[in-house]
Amino acid sequence: MKMIILDRDGVINHDSPAFIKSPAEWIPIPGSLEAIAQLNQAGYRVVVASNQSGIARELFDMRTLNAIHQKMHMMAQQVGADIDAIFFCPHAAIDNCDCRKPKPGMFDEISKRFKISLKGVPTVGDSLRDLQAGFISGCAPHLVLTGKGQKTSETGGLPPGTRVYPDLAAMVGELLKAPAPLSFNI
Template identity: 75%
Template sequence: MKLIILDRDGVINQDSDDFIKSPDEWKPIPGSLQAIARLNQAGYCVVVATNQSGVDRKLFDMATLNAIHQKMHTAAQQVGASIDAVFFCPHMADENCDCRKPKPGMLQEIARRYDINLKGVNCVGDSLRDLQSGFIVGCLPHLVLTGKGSKTHEKGGLPPGTQVYPDLAAMVEKLLENSSSEFNIAI
């Protein structure tokens, strides 16, 4: 199975320091949903892994989070894209849970649910914690400069081997180009 793990805010949709608290606030980054469609067409299973501490902060409830995700799924479907699953952590950092990125618990749960070893799986994020959680479980880290990505890149300290792209569309373009090249060599 070809699996790719994407962060949500700042990778698929516009990010906000005030959190995305309603479906109206969820706005896709131009080209991101089309990039997901391209991944689907290339045989990738697309999974989202996102920290959503706004739930524990009482900024929004589970019904609202589900409505936000429904809007994301619907918008993706409108361009021929499919997001297979959304995994999220509702906890604040001070709760010290295993599922909040940069800890690997959420990604380990993805590995269990899909019965897959995450070594070599592409993991895309806009923050250091996204990349760290993926790196810990053997994922290939990809930083996009959308959302908090530019600030993350400026601060440095990225996991070894991190590839940097302007946005998800550019990352997918390069990934599929490399896959195509590898396929042509194998023939």
């Protein structure tokens, strides 16, 4: 099974320092949903792993989060994309839970749920904590410069082997490049 794990805010949709608190605020980054469709066409299962501390902060409730995710699914389907699963942490940083990135709990749950090792599975994020959680779990880290990505890149301290791309569409384009055919002189 081919899988890719994506952060949500700043990777698939525009981020906001005030959180994405309603479906109206959820706006896809140009090309991101089409990139997910390309992943699907190439046989990838697409999983989202997202910290959603706005729930713990009471900025929005589960009903609203579900509505945001419903909009994401519907807009993805309109371009032929399918998101297989969404995992999220509803806790605040002070809760010290195992599922909030940079801890690997969400990634451990993805591995268990899909019954696969995450070794080498690409994970895409715009923040250091996204990349750290994936790296700890054996994933191959990919940073996009959308969302908080530019600042993350400038700050440094990225996990070893992190590859950097302008956005999700560029990352997927690079991932899906077919290897050059071998030629032999006969």
